[in-house]
Amino acid sequence: MRLSQWKTLLTLLFAFALVAAACSGDDATDTEAGSESEESSETTEASEEEAMEDDEAMEEDAMEEDGEGHSLAGTTVTVFGSESSDEEAGAMQDALDVFAEANDMTITFTGARDFSDQINAQVSGGNAPDIGIYPQPGKVADFAREGFILPVPEDVVGATAWDEAFLGFGNVDGTQYGMPNKADVKSLVWYQPAAFEAGGYAVPETFDEFVSLTGDMIAAGDTPLCVGIESGPATGWTFTDWVEDMMLRFAGGDVYDQWVNHEIPFNDPIVVEQMEAVVNLWDTPGMVFASGGSIAATPFGDNGQPLVDGDCMMHRQASFYAAFIPEGTAFADGSEDAVDVFYFPSNEGAPVLGAGTLAAAHNDRPEVWAVMEYFGSAEYADARQAAQTERKGGGLSGFLSAAQGADISLYQPLEQSFLDILANAETFRFDASDLMPADVGAGTFWTESTAAVNGDKSVAEAADAIEASWPE
Amino acid sequence: MEALETIVTWALLVAFGATIALAIKAILSKMHVGLSTTTAAPGVLGATAAFAVLATLLPTSAPIEVPFLFTLALALVAGLLIAWLIRSLVGANDVAGLGLAVLTAAAAMLAAILAGSPSKLVGFASVALVGVFVLGLMGFRSLPSDVARVLPLAGAAITFVGLFDWLQAKVGSPMSRMERLAQSSELESVAATVWAVILAVGGSTALFVLANLLFDRTDKKWSQFTAAAGATIGFIVFGLLDGNRAIQHLGPRDSVATNLHDLINGGFWSLLIVSIIIGSFIGYAAGYAIGVSRDDRSVPPMIGLAIGAGLGLIWGTLFAQRIPVDTSVQVLWNALTGAIFAGGLGYAIGRVDDVKTRAIIGTAGGAGIGLLLGGMLFNNYQPRLETVPLIAAPLILGAVGTGVNQLRGRNLTTGATTGALIGWLLGTFGFPKLGGGPEVETLVATGVAGGLAGLRYGAKPYLNSVGRVNLEQQSRGAIFLIPALSFIATGLVIPLMRTIVLSFKDERTVEWVGLRNYQRIFTDPTSFDYTGRLNLFGSVLFYVAAGLLILGLIGGIAASRRSGNTLGGSGTVLRTIGGFFILLGLLEYVLGRQTIDAEEQLGGNGLAIAVLVATGAAALVASFMRRGTRSAGARIDMAGAPGVVTLVGVFILSLAVFSTVRGTLFNNLWWVVTVTTLSAGFGLAVAVLADRASYENVAKSFIFMPLAISFVGAGIIWRFMYIARDERKDQTGVMNFIWVELGKISTGGTGRVAAIVVLLAILGGLAWLFQIGWATGAKNTAGSAAVVAVPFLWALYRFTVGGGMGGTGTVTDNGIIQDTTIQFLPDNQPFNNLWLMLVLIWIQTGFAMVIFSAAIKAVDTSLIEAAKIDGANDSQVFWKITVPQIVPTIGVVVTTLIVVVMKVFDIVKVMTNGNFDTQVVANEMWQRAFTELNFGLGSALAIVLFLAVVPVMTYNIRTMQKAL
CATH class of the missing domain: 3.40.190.10 (Periplasmic binding protein-like II)
Incomplete structure (x- = not known):
């Protein structure tokens, strides 16, 4: 009796071990045993299915190989930024969707009003987004020195449509960390x-x-x-x-x-x-x-x-304030309620205060760098401008890009005048508080x-x- | 070589099968049912069919390519062989033997799969266990309790898992051909979730059942208990260590044996020899133990030696070959290895009565297991031993352990070994640098540690029956305690320790800065600013408060003269107050010396010291003067009006004090004082007034409701209530709307007339009440009416000749009348804090009310009736019957509120974010840590808050244990 009870216990232990094995086996299924198990259990059922299964496995293999060589299909990239209004965040998502759909991938944008607090918590907590859209180059510099963000590879920097002046804001001690993707004229x-x-x-x-x-x-x-x-x-x-x-x-x-x-x-x-x-x-x-x-x-x-x-x-x-002017307001078209802007005047010269956002990567994956490259491109600027204008019901979008080669026809005359101010500034300086x-x-x-x-x-x-x- | 591998592998598989078979046989014999041909046949058939399926599938997954028929034949032969062995050993009949043989073969297949794909393992394991299950059900109708409960459950669970796995494999593939939405990845994630649930529920249930089964054996079946406990510990330790390693080195990795293999660096044969030696060693030890218990010390050790050597041979051979096995299976395998060896050791220790023998077995076996563990440690954990700590730490701690047990009157050897073990672990893994040490030193480290652990348990005096029962009970408690404690450890203790450590570091937690962060908290004027304290004496509020306090005191003394009833002593209270004031005077003296120049010292500072010391001295003198006349009636009776007046005085005093000393810490303290007293006060008032009134539940529900609103939600709601629009626009905030509308009405138009009429009507009613009260001698009624009339009289004055009230409006230069609004949050600093506190009071009053209401309803009504018969009025009943009985509840409510208020964060974050002089510690902590990334200072603030909460929390829990 005593012996037998002891053995009961052993049996149960073993049974438990089997359950544990069964469960732990699942982890491996995800990586490599998955297709194998499918394959072998199918073999017992029908040879036809087996053949199909093989094809399937072949296809999967082919896809995986593509993954090594820059196909972005099936990948996911998360982007987090400070732009949180329906118009701005929505247009950002729209612009990212253009790229995501073309590459059969998923890009999700999240916007938060208290981005500057939240990104600190996320980064120090080890769950940073793939890409952060930083309104403050000073923050990018801080994070770069702390090692929280990754230097942008040469080929991604080389592909950007932005000029040296703007790229400089994302340059920390000689290394490029942030990719400019939006400009604001503040004066x-x-x-x-x-x-x-x-x-x-x-x-x-x-x-x-x-x-x-x-x-x-x-x-x-x-x-x-x-x-x-x-x-x-x-x-x-x-x-x-x-x-x-x-x-x-x-x-x-x-x-x-x-x-x-x-x-x-x-x-x-x-x-x-x-x-x-x-x-x-x-x-x-x-x-x-x-x-x-x-x-x-x-x-x-x-x-x-x-x-x-x-x-x-x-x-x-700043120029982005167009997004906060009530919907339906006309801009600089001479009508009764139209809203216009003038340059915040100066007694001498014409200094311009500007700002913008920088995209910085927290994770090193091919698809992240692909999205980073997209952020620096004129295609992104065009997609974003088109989407944001549409979301504003045809009014001023509030978005502005200094990317070269952007489609100028997407901008209304007033917005083009912002671009002119940017281009003709005698003294152009980035927002000081964002740099400190x-x-x-x-x-x-x-x-x-x-x-x-x-x-x-x-x-x-x-x-x-x-x-x-x-x-x- | 290949032939050898094949043979050895199959030998191992057969051994596995034998283990299973033995276990099943044990179950069968426990069931008291002999196997007859008729009952067993269907089961055998089913199992055979299952086996056939298994055998068909095997060649694709077996570690070695073996033709199907050969596999089948070999398995059958092996099974029959084992069955014959079992039959001759345990005496079951032939059919049972056949059934067991088949099962054994099936189990052998299982074992083969163990080395193969894990996913297949599940499928096959489930099919095999279904076989066992079916066999069990068909053959035996009356199952004994333990088995009846567990076996079918385990079988069913595993079957389900297997079916699910099969289903996933089956459904997953056609799905992947479908469109993007129906992608198999979604199904996989569903499957993964189900898996996780099964793992969690099934694992916990199995653990619980197993633990209970284990503890059942403590008293009567000691050696089984020690064996099972040893096996469990071995399984967990090996599994954890190995799993940890697997996590750190994702991908294909080595087993214990291959590590040992590299370690010894001598290739296949040396590993084989080491394995055999270790196996023989442990086998001999186990055999010796059995021999001792059977009074035969010659034969069993030899048998043990043989078996151990054989197992060592198998083990060494199998793993020396680096059979490509999956990580998870290998973790399990290593864990099982640990379980088998530790279980064996446990069994041996449990079996032997003689302490000396047991100590020897324990030490030897423990050392062996330690060596195994050492082989499992990978490079990162290999210590570089240092001589001094290696020798010193065990010696010192061993001596300490001996000393402790000497004092406790316990076994000295146990104490010494415990101490030495801890010391050894510290000396080997605590002090030296981990990683990159020589392998031999690692083996020494773990081997000696294992030996010491074994000695510690082996040398323990044999537990008698009472001791075992105690252990059983303690163990059962541990089942519930351990999960809870591990949650507390991971969620509370570890973060706390880390925060404490961080609080002594700099902004980015790189350099140690000692107490700098704490110094900053108590020297930075934004968090701790007492320089304005002397302004207290220039504050009207202070004199109002002082007046009220004196009034309350006089009222209390007067009341105590009238009645002999008491609430609280006076001598001690006076002495405490006196000491407090004198201390304040001393503090003021010290602060003044530090911060104020000489001229000012003579002014406000000197005066303050004089006043404080004089008050304190007066209180002390008074307390001692009362000594002679102290009797039952000579106490201050603060019940009723004097108490209320004193409380209002304290509240106003807090306003006066906290508007002169500023900073985050004082602000938090202000929150605590104000919100706690007012929430508890209002809660108590409502609970008393609504008690047994009509619509009591409805009224209380409304007051309780805000408690259901989150702090953030409440903050947003009240932000909108307080909001002010530009004075030329309509007000959207409720407060300012009322304020501005009041201003409009009171300055003109028909509204003003109507308001005056209404006010007159109300005043008339109050006058009537006052008159009735006066006439009937109901002083409370008359008094209340008079007090309530005061604000209405003032309003009447403002509406008629006083120039209006509310946002009365100012005339600008352009002749436009502007209504004045109240900027609740940005203006009137620091009293704007009160508007924030109001939000928390609004929420927490409901909490206080509910608890007080329950306590009041629990007061014995016979006491109240008795008091009423004796002529007590409602007020007396409340102050002298109810309040003394709910004192513990008041303690709980107040302390709970204090803790809640101290941690206040959301309301401030949402409403002002600490701007406008409304900062509190929790929000400051957030800003420092997450806005400025100053983790050192943030952590220090967290610790300050923690230290402030802990004593209150402790008191709260103790009172609660007594009161509720």
Whole structure:
């Protein structure tokens, strides 16, 4: 009896072992035993099927071999970026689908408003997307130095349609890490020509004229500006854009570069002066219409409607803001409610503040590099522009590409004028906060500025705090 | 050579078959059913048919190309041979022998497949087990309990698995020809999911059943238990180590034997010899053990030696040939090897009574198993031994172990070996660098470790019956504890340890920075800013709070004079307060010396010290003065109004304090104080007031509902409630809409008249209530009416001559009237924090209410009735009967709330993201770690939060165990 019970136990152990074996066997089925098992179990059934099975196996083998040699069929690539509105994210997906369908692969795009936080969590957690679309070259540089993103192979860089100037933003210490795929012109002011005409206002040619124009508007009972800097975790960036434009206008491109590279301290008088100029301008009584009640609580995207409604006369914002102008609004066609832009004026020269996004790869697979190459191509720019224009119902798309060889006919006259501004800029500089280390550019520059705009801190205090946070 | 391989392989297969056959025979004999020709025949037929199918398929998958007929013949002959052996050994009749033979052959096939494709293995295993199952069912109607439960289940489960595998293979291929949507990959993923479920459910069930079966044997069948336990441990240790290696070296990999093979570097024959030696060694040990138990120390060891040597020969031969086997099967094979050897050792140890013999067997067997393990370790884990730790660590820890067991009065050898084992493991794998060490040193490391482990269990005194029963009970508890503990370990303890480590590192967790991150938390003014503390004395709120506190104290003393009933002692309370104030004075002195210049020290700082010390001293003096007159009535009675007034005072004091000392940490503390007191207070109030009222359930449901809303959801809802639009636009936020509309009504139009009429009506009603109360002597009614009337009177004043209330509007330079809105979130810092706290209070009041409601309903009604008969009013009943009885519940609710509030994150993240001076620790942690990628500081913040939560949590759990 005792012996037999002991053996019962052994039997059960063995049975369990078999179950375990059966289950663990499954893993192997995925890789190589799969086709084999199919094959052999079929052999017992019918010879016809066996023959078909062999054909099938042959086909599969052929496909696999293709996979070694650059066929993308059946592969999947994930892309993650900060563009999250229906129009932008939808058009991005549409443009990627064009490439995916041509190659029988799957590309999925996910957009998140708090991309800058989420990508950190994903990357440090080891589950990064295949490709990240970074609005900040500073972040790309940080990640490149941390080893989180991979250098772009020479052939992919060589195939791009973008010129050296833009490629440079994705170049970290001499190695290309990011592929430009979108450009923005930031030194723009949106306005309604009809409203200007009604008030007897003229488009200002210099910054001084711009300031006196706002004074005229206040005197006439109009509100000159719409401003809102709320943007979730990125709250404050609208302010930093203003400061950057002012730096370009009153400190010049060289000082701007020193500022970006921390060759002058952040609380240098010339920087504090520009920050104070913006805060003082906004704090002028009657100057700002903030649809959320206060500047710090108004989402940056909520300024399009008031501009169209005539609650304010002007809104300084980048070219992509076309995507936030209410649907159905006409652009620069001379009609009653049409919205137009003028260049944010400068007293001297014509400096242009720009921005853009960089695609950077987190995983090293042939299909990832194929998609990276696509991002840098004119085909992507065309597909994206076409899709985004369609999604905007034929209006201004909000998308802009400086890729050479792009189909210019896809752009409306106003958009072409943006491209002209880009092409003719005497001084072109990338958004400073996007170039600075993320601790500052996506951190304290935003948060401390928000405090300064909201009046919680003086501008000088905010600048000191930002300087203190600059990483060694 | 090929012929030898073939022979050896088949010998091994036959051995496998024999094992199975023995097991089945055991089951049969346990069933008390003799096999008769009639009952066994159909089973035999079925099994034979199954075997025939198997045999047909075999040639394509067998490790060696053998013609079909030859395979068949060989299997049958082998089976018959085994059957004959079994029959002569256990005495079953011929038919049973035949059936067993067939089964044995089938099992032999199985074993052959073991070395082949795993997928086929499943199919064949299932078919074979169906055979066993059918045989079992046909031959025997009355199955004994254990087997009856497990065997058909196992058979059915495996059959299902096999069928599924077959189905997948079958359906998968035509599918792949269909269009893209119907791709077989989808089916595969479904299949994979089903597989995973089967694995999880089946595996857990089998483990549970097996563990129970195992523990059943602890008391009565000790050697079986030790054998099975040994086998299980061996299986798990070998499987884990080997599986780990398989994971690290994906793709084809070597087995234990091939590693040993490389190790010895002498090719096939040397491996064979080593295998034989190891086998003989273990076999001799096992045989010796059996011999001891049978009082025959000559024959059994020799038999054991022979069997062991034979097994070693088979094992060595088979694996020396590097038969191309699949990774997963090989992991299993190595695990099974471990299980067999460790099980054998366990059996031997369990079988022998004599401690010395057992120690010898344990040491020898353990060392052998250790050597096997050593052979399995791959290069990355091979240590480079260092002499000092290798000698020092075991000696020191061995001495410690001896000492500990000396103190506990336990066996000294056990203690010494345990210590030495731990020390040895530390000395070999803990201190030295892992990876790239010489193989011989690895073998020494694992061999000695195994030997020590074996000695430790072998040298243990023989467990008596009581000890075994205890062990059985402990083991059963472990079945439930181990999974839970492993979840806690992987989900909680390991991350915590890692976070603690990270908190001492720099931004990117590269360099050690000591306590720098913690220093930063407590020195950075954004997180810890006490410089404004002296402004407390310039705050109106502070004086209001002080007034209320004094009022409450006086009320309490007065109440205690009137009645002899008490709630809480006064002497201790006063002494505590006094000490607290004096400590605060000292702290202020120290802080002042550090941060404030001399002139200011004489001003606010000096005054503050003086006030604090004086108050403290007064409290202390008072507490000692009361000593002489201390009696039942001489206590402060805070029940009722004095208590409420004091609580309001404390709340206002918290406003005063936390608006002067700022920073993330203080802000979090403010959240804790405010949200906890108000949620618990409102919850208690609702629970009491709604108790036994009409529509109680409806009312409580509405208050409970917000609890169902997520923090993020609540944050978004309230953000919309608070939102302010530009003053020239219509307001969309509820709060500002009311505010602005109120302003419009109160400044003119018919609305104003209507409002005044309504206000007058309400005031009239209140006056009537007051009059009734006054006349009937119901002081509470009159008092409440008077208090409630105050805001309405104020509103009436504002509506009539006071210039309006709410967003009354201002006239701009252009002559446009603008309504003023309230910027709830960006303005009025730091009191805007209260608007955020309100959201959490809104959610958590429901929680507090439900728990309090249950506790109040559990209060013994006879006590309340007795009190009422004695003339107590409702207020007295509440304060003197109900509250003392629900004190433990209050403790649980308050501590639970504290923990919830401390961790607050979502609401702040969604509503302000820490802007506008509303930062809290959890959100700061997120921003530091994930926005700025400063993992060191983020981790340090997490640890600070953790350290703050732990004591509360501990108290909470202890109270809960007592209270609920």
